[in-house]
Amino acid sequence: DGGITQSPKYLFRKEGQNVTLSCEQNLNHDAMYWYRQDPGQGLRLIYYSQIVNDFQKGDIAEGYSVSREKKESFPLTVTSAQKNPTAFYLCASTLRGQLRGQPQHFGDGTRLSIL
Amino acid sequence: EDQVTQSPEALRLQEGESSSLNCSYTVSGLRGLFWYRQDPGKGPEFLFTLYSAGEEKEKERLKATLTKKESFLHITAPKPEDSATYLCAVWVQGAQKLVFGQGTRLTINP
Numbered sequence: 001d002g003g004i005t006q007s008p009k010y011l012f013r014k015e016g017q018n019v020t021l022s023c024e025q026n027l028n029h030d031a032m033y034w035y036r037q038d039p040g041q042g043l044r045l046i047y048y049s050q051i052v053n054d055f056q057k058g059d060i061a062e063g064y065s066v067s068r069e070k071k072e073s074f075p076l077t078v079t080s081a082q083k084n085p086t087a088f089y090l091c092a093s094t095l096r097g098q099l100r101g102q103p104q105h106f107g108d109g110t111r112l113s114i115l
Numbered sequence: 116e117d118q119v120t121q122s123p124e125a126l127r128l129q130e131g132e133s134s135s136l137n138c139s140y141t142v143s144g145l146r147g148l149f150w151y152r153q154d155p156g157k158g159p160e161f162l163f164t165l166y167s168a169g170e171e172k173e174k175e176r177l178k179a180t181l182t183k184k185e186s187f188l189h190i191t192a193p194k195p196e197d198s199a200t201y202l203c204a205v206w207v208q209g210a211q212k213l214v215f216g217q218g219t220r221l222t223i224n225p
Contacts, residue, residue: 101206
């Protein structure tokens with residue numbers, strides 16, 4: 001079945017540590033996105049990538065970094081500069097180059113907590 | 116500024132009691148409005164896309180409608196398994212991104 005796989009499901013970070021969240025898709029989608037979800041809030045965009053080797057900052061990029069070396073993969077690193085990293089992180093993908101907006105398809109998320 | 120507001124924040128209904136969720140938006144150029152369902156600890160699941168005022172989409176007990184300023188998600192004779200958070204999002208022209216509302220947490224009591 002085609003879909004988006006996020007791993008791990010749960011992740012714990014120590015002070016001063018960088019951690020990387022994995023996102024893989026087999027939908028042959030061009031565009032991939034990372035969102036952060038906090039309780040009672042909507043999804044906020046961290047980074048997005050329209051094509052391989054290119055990505056743009058979203059609304060809350062500070063303290064995060066990404067790479068897009070392969071079409072299928074878009075890992076997110078939460079750096080030690082992100083002082084409040086505890087949240088639910090969601091990865092999404094969609095087709096690009098369409099005249100009308102296309103629905104984004106989501107993985108099942110990674111919950112990051114501070115030790 | 117592009118903005119999406121959902122109401123109410125939370126809604127409790129009895130099984131079989133029909134109601135509607137609201138999503139109002141202020142965006143510079145709408146290129147699609149999307150409804151998602153999200154269960155606890157899971158990613159959002161896509162439900163509907165609406166592109167123009169007057170458009171309607173249906174799926175089982177759910178029906179989504181769109182006007183120039185808002186969208187409604189009508190739920191008819193809901194069952195406990197319809198309990199979830201329902202998210203609304205708009206795709207904004209030129210922005211290459213979705214803008215999400217904060218969601219409505221729906222609980223259906225048996």
